[in-house]
Amino acid sequence: xxxxxxRELNIPKGVKIDISKGNLLTISGPKGEIARQIDPDLKIxxxxxxxxxxxxxxxxxxxxxxxxxxxxxxxMLVGVSDGFKRELELIGVGFRVNNTGNLLELTLGxxxxxxxxxxxxIKVTTATEKGRNPRIELEGADLELLGLVASKIRSFRxxxxxxxxxxxxxxxxxxxxxxxxxxxx
Numbered sequence: 001x002x003x004x005x006x007r008e009l010n011i012p013k014g015v016k017i018d019i020s021k022g023n024l025l026t027i028s029g030p031k032g033e034i035a036r037q038i039d040p041d042l043k044i045x046x047x048x049x050x051x052x053x054x055x056x057x058x059x060x061x062x063x064x065x066x067x068x069x070x071x072x073x074x075x076m077l078v079g080v081s082d083g084f085k086r087e088l089e090l091i092g093v094g095f096r097v098n099n100t101g102n103l104l105e106l107t108l109g110x111x112x113x114x115x116x117x118x119x120x121x122i123k124v125t126t127a128t129e130k131g132r133n134p135r136i137e138l139e140g141a142d143l144e145l146l147g148l149v150a151s152k153i154r155s156f157r158x159x160x161x162x163x164x165x166x167x168x169x170x171x172x173x174x175x176x177x178x179x180x181x182x183x184x185x
Contacts, residue, residue, distance in 0.1 A: 005066030009051045009074050012081040017051065019044055025073065029080030032121065032141035036076065039065050044073075051077075079141035086150045087170035088136040091159070097134045099126045104136070108157040108167070116156070122149055135170070 015029040023038040038044060042065060043054040053070045055062040090097055096107040102124055106114040118124045122140040136153065140146045159166035161177040168174060
């Protein structure tokens with residue numbers, strides 16, 4: 001039995017839900033609008049600011065989709081009402097970041113700067129303060145898109161285990177390795 005799928009989700013104030021033909025779920029709120037195609041086997045019910053997802057049978061596939069879509073819809077509700085935020089830190093000598101609107105310019109020790117355009121649904125800000133590592137802050141309503149963009153930016157220079165240089169999520173711990181000299185003894 002899916003416990004996640006059986007949850008009833010409270011709809012926050014100011015959030016509108018529209019279920020159109022073909023199970024296209026559109027949720028709009030103060031932070032934006034998100035639309036997602038829901039599996040046609042599942043039924044979505046909205047009663048008195050409470051949303052629930054119902055599965056037709058107890059097949060393994062339906063059980064899996066039941067919990068998955070309940071969690072996805074919960075993330076959509078939180079996203080359009082409160083929004084999500086992700087922070088990245090650039091750790092390394094000479095690593096810099098600038099943004100002009102949604103265009104990021106990253107200097108990461110390569111022979112050329114990396115230009116990356118962040119989708120319009122995500123708001124990007126950069127901060128470079130003396131004595132602190134440069135930071136990139138990403139904000140948006142769609143958690144999936146936010147995670148994809150953050151991981152793409154991180155992939156330009158992933159943290160390496162010897163010196164810890166690279167782009168990492170704020171608060172991420174990098175397991176450090178000893179160098180060759182320490183291992184030879």
